[in-house]
Amino acid sequence: MTINRTTGCAIQRRLLRPHDHQGLESPHGDHSPKSTTDLEPERRRLPQWAIYTIAISGSVLFLVVAATTTYLLLSRGKRDNTVMPWSTGLSGPLSKAFVAGVPSLGRAELQAACEDFINVIGSSSGCTLYKGTLSSGMEVAVVSASTHSAKDWSDRSEEQFKNKISVLSRVNHKNLMNLLGYCTCDEPFTRMMVFEYAPCGSLFEHLHIREAEDLDWPTRLRIIMGVAYCLEHMSQLEPPVMPASLSSSSIYLTEDYAAKISDVELWKDDDKDAALRDEESLVYRMGILLLEVISGRLPFSEDHGLLVLWASSYLDGKRPLHAMADPMLRSSVPDKQLAALCDVVRLCIHSDRKKRPAMAEVARLMRGVTALSPEQATPRNNPLWWAELEIASAADSG
Known part of the structure; x- marks a missing residue:
């Protein structure tokens, strides 16, 4: 809130108005108007202490209003410099520049x-x-x-x-x-x-390299939700924007372990890759990424082949679902949450491309499982x- 000069003057007028009326009203109840000549002796008879009191009161009032205005202006300036989340991705000079x-x-x-x-x-x-x-x-x-x-x-x-x-x-x-x-x-x-x-390395490093810090289950959920919300936003642009690649290697982590999708090689795209960058393909890759986060396994390895084929026996019910979770955190993964996420995976990797959900629907389903809002999944700083x-x-x- 800012008090401008006009508002300050209005406040002073309201505060001084009672004193103006006191000088015009008769102490004996006679409301008849007095001439200027009759008023002059009363002004001259005004006690010296009263004059000092009025002058001091006016000065104090002025100082109070000035101090209040200065404080509010400084407070506003301080709030403007506070780091706050931006509503559309950018703010201030950078937004105008873009x-x-x-x-x-x-x-x-x-x-x-x-x-x-x-x-x-x-x-x-x-x-x-x-x-x-x-x-x-x-x-x-x-x-x-x-x-x-x-x-x-x-x-x-x-x-x-x-x-x-x-x-x-x-x-x-x-x-x-x-x-x-x-x-x-x-x-x-x-x-x-x-x-x-993003200073904390890639998701790939934390999932597959021993030297990197392990990610607990709540952190993994927050990361994957940040990815889902970002992809939902990209898919709803006009025209839609699809990242050239989506994998644990292209997702980097901030200091508070929020996800940042990296897409740094868009200008090297070939026409033959364009067919792989539709929404159905993006949703499929999201399903594979979910499997990687849940299991802690590579999308492909010499020992187990493709992750999606390894996971099929669990998704089809031939093996217990809880055994698919990363051994590093298996005991901390709620069975109900794991089952619900696996339902999302099945939809994402459906063999019929046309039956895969839109990215917005994937984000909605995942939010229903994790109960994490977009604000909770984004970097705090x-x-x-x-x-x-x-x-x-x-x-x-x-």
Whole structure:
């Protein structure tokens, strides 16, 4: 609440009005009007202490109103700087930047952030992934195309690169590794994108690598619900946006172990992959991911083959369902919850694509099992708040 100058004056008028009437009303009950000449002796006869009292009271009133106004203004400013969840994925300067066009960042800035591009944390045939730290202290993930020459960068690659930037500027979701900016440079040739960084590694690492911290059952449910809500949001965009891949390796975890879906190679898509990126295929992959989270097993292994085939004997009732749960947490998994999630899995991996539910229905069914709302499945801290400050300060300095 802010008290402006007009409101403050109105408050003072209301407080001072009784004193105005006291000077015009006769102490003897005579309400007949007095001339200005009759009033002058009364004003002159006003005691000195009364004048001092009125003056002091007015000063105190002014100070109280001024102090109250200042306090409310400062409180409002403090609330505005509090990190709060955003309703559509972004807020403040960054939201405006994405509406007008994704922020373009300088190569020198990213080079310094990534320690001269020696801090490599991942790679593929098409790109290299670096970890960087901006001058504000915010950690980011920088994805760079592996091409180092303009003559090796086709028009098709440039089109796909720009398309990804355009697509991700629409997708913004709390359970997505959101795009913060991009960098293009002809000398040296550079095509980079800057994303949020999730510091606790991938879901794959926590499920399958012994050195990583084990995930208990409630944490697994929170992670998988965050994934479901994000995919629901993406599938309901117009036009829908489907991630190029969905696996435990493409899901990263924040400091409080919330899910962040990563999709960093969209511009390398081939036309032959487009058929695998419809909603039916996405729902199928969601079913496989659910099996992986429940069982703690790899989607494919030399010993057991495909996970979906291994799980079929449990899903068909030939083996007890509770024996399918990860041995690391089998005793803590409620039988009723496990059975309900397996019902969702059966729907997701249905052999008839047309009988698989929509992603929104999958999210609804899973919420009925886990009782976790979208707010409960999202990161408690918003790292984009720091990105907003960084980009806003860079814009001001430019």
